[in-house]
Amino acid sequence: MPTEVLATPRAEQQIGALSRKHSKVFENFLNDLAAGGCRALGRDKPPCCDETAELPPVLGDALTEILDRAAKLRKTRQSQ
Numbered sequence: 001m002p003t004e005v006l007a008t009p010r011a012e013q014q015i016g017a018l019s020r021k022h023s024k025v026f027e028n029f030l031n032d033l034a035a036g037g038c039r040a041l042g043r044d045k046p047p048c049c050d051e052t053a054e055l056p057p058v059l060g061d062a063l064t065e066i067l068d069r070a071a072k073l074r075k076t077r078q079s080q
Contacts, residue, residue, distance in 0.1 A: 005034050008060050014067040022070070 007015060018026060032040035 005030050005063070006060055008064050011060070011064050011067050014071050017071070022074070026070075 015023070015026065029040065
């Protein structure tokens with residue numbers, strides 16, 4: 001079932017700061033997420049991926065958390 005992916009203003013800020021390479025990877029991830037729902041999250045999928053007729057919860061908070069982690073990793077790698 002296709003899923004609409006929304007980004008918070010904070011997420012938009014972080015997305016805008018991504019390098020071209022990371023931006024492309026993130027765009028591919030968003031396309032997978034929009035097409036396949038939370039199955040795109042991989043083996044650590046949330047319970048919403050169980051076969052139900054209900055829509056998955058809004059992923060805005062999860063997306064913000066993922067972007068925060070990516071930004072921290074990027075800063076760590078740049079300082080090394």
